[in-house]
Amino acid sequence: MLGGVDQDISVLFVCLGNICRSPMAEGAFRAAAARSGLTACVESAGTASYHIGHQPDPRAIAIASRHGVDITGQAARQLTHHDFYRFSHIIALDRANLEGVRARAPRDGTAQLSLLLDAVEGLQGEPVPDPYHGDVAAFETAWSTINLGVDAWVARLIREGTDLAV
Ligand code: 4NP
Numbered sequence: 001m002l003g004g005v006d007q008d009i010s011v012l013f014v015c016l017g018n019i020c021r022s023p024m025a026e027g028a029f030r031a032a033a034a035r036s037g038l039t040a041c042v043e044s045a046g047t048a049s050y051h052i053g054h055q056p057d058p059r060a061i062a063i064a065s066r067h068g069v070d071i072t073g074q075a076a077r078q079l080t081h082h083d084f085y086r087f088s089h090i091i092a093l094d095r096a097n098l099e100g101v102r103a104r105a106p107r108d109g110t111a112q113l114s115l116l117l118d119a120v121e122g123l124q125g126e127p128v129p130d131p132y133h134g135d136v137a138a139f140e141t142a143w144s145t146i147n148l149g150v151d152a153w154v155a156r157l158i159r160e161g162t163d164l165a166v
Pocket of ligand 1: 016017
């Protein structure tokens with residue numbers, strides 16, 4: 001609830017494995033929403049099934065923790081048919097996964113499908129590069145980039161909710 005605006009916002013972040021980028025996005029979004037007073041349900045999922053049930057990658061856990069965000073309670077899951085009706089927004093971390101999301105979208109799915117960085121002025125269409133095969137610096141870069149996107153989405157969702165209320 002923000003300034004009396006009761007929004008029905010639910011966000012699902014989607015990457016490939018759901019152990020690196022989308023868990024960081026879920027944690028970062030939860031923290032940013034709390035800071036901004038935005039009430040929203042947030043989860044994450046992968047387009048692939050490789051890591052179902054796994055905790056986020058230890059490097060993702062470490063970088064989130066360094067920024068005061070605990071993502072250890074997350075467990076990877078795969079995107080489901082039901083997600084297209086449950087969430088108001090499904091936000092992919094890169095274009096390949098946005099295409100994967102689109103390919104699975106039911107005709108009457110209600111979720112709005114977007115790319116994380118489309119909310120950031122000057123970064124529209126850009127991916128959050130996959131840090132999985134990279135080093136700690138790649139996770140640092142991913143965390144910063146994800147936070148740019150998440151902050152822009154929180155601002156956009158607050159604006160849209162406020163606009164709806166007037
Ligand atoms: P994510 O990173 O999509 O950001 O979770 C990856 C994690 C695992 C794999 C690929 C990407 N994998 O090939 O196992």
